[in-house]
Structure formats: C-alpha cells, structure tokens
Amino acid sequence: MSVQSPEYIAFSPRRVGAIVLRHWYVIKSSWPRIFDLMYWPMVQMLMWGFLQLYVAQHSNFFAQAAGTFVAAVILWDILFRGQLGFSISFLEELYSRNMGNLMMSPLRPGEYVVALMTMSIIRLAIGTIPVTLVAIAFFGFNLWAMGLALAVFVFNLFLTGWSVALVVAGLLLRNGLGAENLAWGIMFLFLPLTCVYYPVSVLPDWLQIFAWMMPPTYVFEGMRVLLIDKVFRADLMIQALALNAVVFAGSTIAFLVLLKSARTHGTLLQGGD
C-alpha cells in the first residue's frame, strides 16, 4: 500500500488532461454521440448551400457572392457549438451526479474551464471538419481557403462562445439543472442580432448599436467583406478581439461569483433542480 501523498500543484495540465480524457472516453464509447455531433451542422449546411445555389441562379449579386451563406452557416455553427460543446461537457457532470466528485477533488476552477474549452474544440472538430469537406464536394466552397482570416474568425467566435458558456456554467452551479434550457437556447439570441446571414446595415439604426456591441457581428461582417470584396478587414477583427477580451473577463468574474454563491447556498452537492 502506497503511503506517499501526491504533491500539490497550482495549475496541473495533468488534471486538465484527466477531464478531457473523461469526456473523450464518453464520446468514443458511443457512435450515436459522434453521429449527433455531425448531424445538425451537416443538415444546416446542405439546406443553406442549396438555397444559395437557387438564389444565385436568379440574382447576379448572389452569383458573385458565392459561398457567403455556406460560410455563414459554418461560422455560426462554430459560434453555437463552441458554447454548446463547453456546456454539454459541463451538463454531463450534472447528469451523471459527478460534479460533487470534481468539486471535492484537487481540480481547480481554471483547470476545469481549460478542459471544457479543449472539449468544445474537440467536439467542434468532429462535427465541423466533415461538413467543410462536404461543402467543397457539393458547392465548391472551400472554407479552408480563407487561410489566416479563418483562424482569426474562429478564434473570435470561440472566445464569445466560451464567454457565454462560462456564465451558463455558473448559473447551472448556482441553480442546478433548472437552468439547463439556457445551455441549449441562449446562443439563438445572437442569431438575429449578430447578423449571421445579412449585413448590419439591414437592421434598424437603433438595433445596429446593439449589434455592434457583440463581437461575432464583426466576424460575420468581416467574412462577407472577405468573400464579396476579397478584402480582409483587420480593423474589424481587432475590434472583435477587444470586445471579446471585455466579454470574457466579465464572464470569468460572473462564473467565479456564481461559484462562490453556490458554495454559500450549498448547491454544489445537489446538482438537481
């Protein structure tokens, strides 16, 4: 029998790896889960892709702006699933009544958040990479051809998705599974306001003010400029990054406050409603 206590480490990549491994085991043990990761992004991309083909046949503008709908739907999925991938991994712990084990283990909140971010990237990669390949095959649209711009778009979208997911995780810790629906539906608020499928100029003036407060708006606007005018607007991405920094910092504070509140109100061990 070992009589050595493990050493204390302030930030442990191994603990991050433990959480990632725990969720990886779940994903790889279930083909329906893998299928589910790909199913909806694929359906959406096909629907918008065929709609774009149809519209392009009747409009010179859309014929020239080929790929904007497909790009929009894929980038929207990155935003949506960046949040959802984080939140689903978090919900798994509540569903399996494992949160108490984690909260009473040496795992630190920062390590847990990094692990959930990693899981959202893994989930998104499983779901989205096949979709991008099908987009090439069906519509001749190669998302990867955006190159460095794509990396900047994706990074910004992930930051927003993770920020929202952090607040949702805090609410789930504080309020239990009663707050579950937020995890599934909160991102849809961004769908009309961040102008995924149309330019910001379409919105009424007063609503444009709110739209420009949201980092993804700059990404979707930048994507359209890139595909239609063939120009990469670095200024838009810098503004998105600055806004994301503020949003992410605010979300981190909200998460820590909600975690502390959960510790005060005794909801960490409950997990239910």
Added chain:
Amino acid sequence: MTSIPAIAVDRLVKVYKTVTAIDGISFSLEPGSCTALLGGNGAGKTTTIASIMGLLQPTSGRVSVLGAEMPRHRHRVLHRMNFESPYVDIPMRLTVRQNLKVFGMLYGVADVNARTQALAEELDLVDLLDRPTGKLSSGQKTRVALAKSLINSPEVLLLDEPTASLDPDTADWVRSWLERYRATRNATVLLASHNMSEVERLCERVIMLKQGKIVDDDTPANLISRYGRTNLEEVFLDIARGRNEASEAAQ
C-alpha cells in the same frame, strides 16, 4: 509538542435562509483516529462533511483540515483527502479502469496504472476493471466508489455509509480492509453511518448530532455504559427520540 489536528471544527454554523443546519458545533480529530458522526436524517451530518470538504462556505466559525482553512485554502490539502458519499456517483458510461485512471490523474497519483491494479486486487475488482461502471451491481459500485476514495492513499478519509448496499460478508470484508488501511496509513477517518455495529467496530469515538448540535461525544463503550444500554443502536435511539432528555427531566 501537540500535533496539528487532522480535522478541526470550531463553532461552525451553517444557516440556509431560515433553516439552521449546523448550530455552533466544535470538535477536533487527531491524526490516525476513526470517529463516527451519527445522527438522524437532517441532523447535520452531510452539511458537516461538506463543510470539511470545502464544498460549503460556513455562515460563521472555522473548519481546518491538515492545518489548511476550508474552504479558502482547500486546494492546499484536497489532494491529501478523499471521500465517498451516496450523494455523488461515478460516471456510469466509463469502465472501472477508466474511472480510476481519471480520478488518479485528478489526484496526482504518480503511477495510476499500478495504483489501479493494486486497488483492484485489494478490493476484488480485477474482473470488473473493463466493465462499464453503470453495468455493475450496487454492491460492486460501492466497492468501485471505495476504490476511487482510496486512489490517492488519502491521509484524511470521509466516508458516508461506506458499506451500504453490500452483503454482510462483503461489508465485513470492507470493514476489515478499512481497519488495515487506517492502521497502515495512519489515516484519519470520519465516518457517517447508520450501521451501529460498524461504528462500534471501526470507531473509537462517536459524535452524536441532533438538529445541528452535538448532543454527545464519547467512546462507544462509554456511551453504552452511560446510557445504560447494551449496544450503540439503543443509545442512538435514545438520543434520536429524546429519551435521554426525558429521563434527565424526570430526575
């Protein structure tokens, strides 16, 4: 020179809105001791254990474990503690081996595979290692939960009903194993159980809780003698039903 207590609870109070779950309890556990925390439902056992684990912010009072104040400095000592509780489950889709690997990594165990194998042999889990945890019987799950709670060879072990769902033979075997573990590791054990024979066998001290207060604190033998009973279960019933208070009032 006095050693630092493994667990020190000082005037702990926990109030949820208008309900006082813990009402100013104090106790201290010496390293290597085994203590039972007894009380009826709602007596405050789980709140006390959750406070010791750092899951709860006390309303007032202090809790320290291995010299670290909880929950503020919990991360200094959580890797030296562990627990088993019916209020949490181990992920059911993962195999026993996968679960022990994940928890071994979380607790910073150096050679997780060797530790898993050793625990599997000691807790008779070798044949179950590659089965999904959710497919096991409740008794087997309890043994897996016990293995998880011992993955880091904890110096402080908190056990909530550790032998629930086990058949008498396996329960007896687990108790023997816990006795050996405690002796070998000099581990401090705090046990919440409704099995009084288990408490009599494993613990040299019993803390009785009722409505968030400590109503008695002594060795099992002294309690049995003082209450004029033949076993701890009768003492428990006396306290839970307030018969000691009625008797004192009559005298």
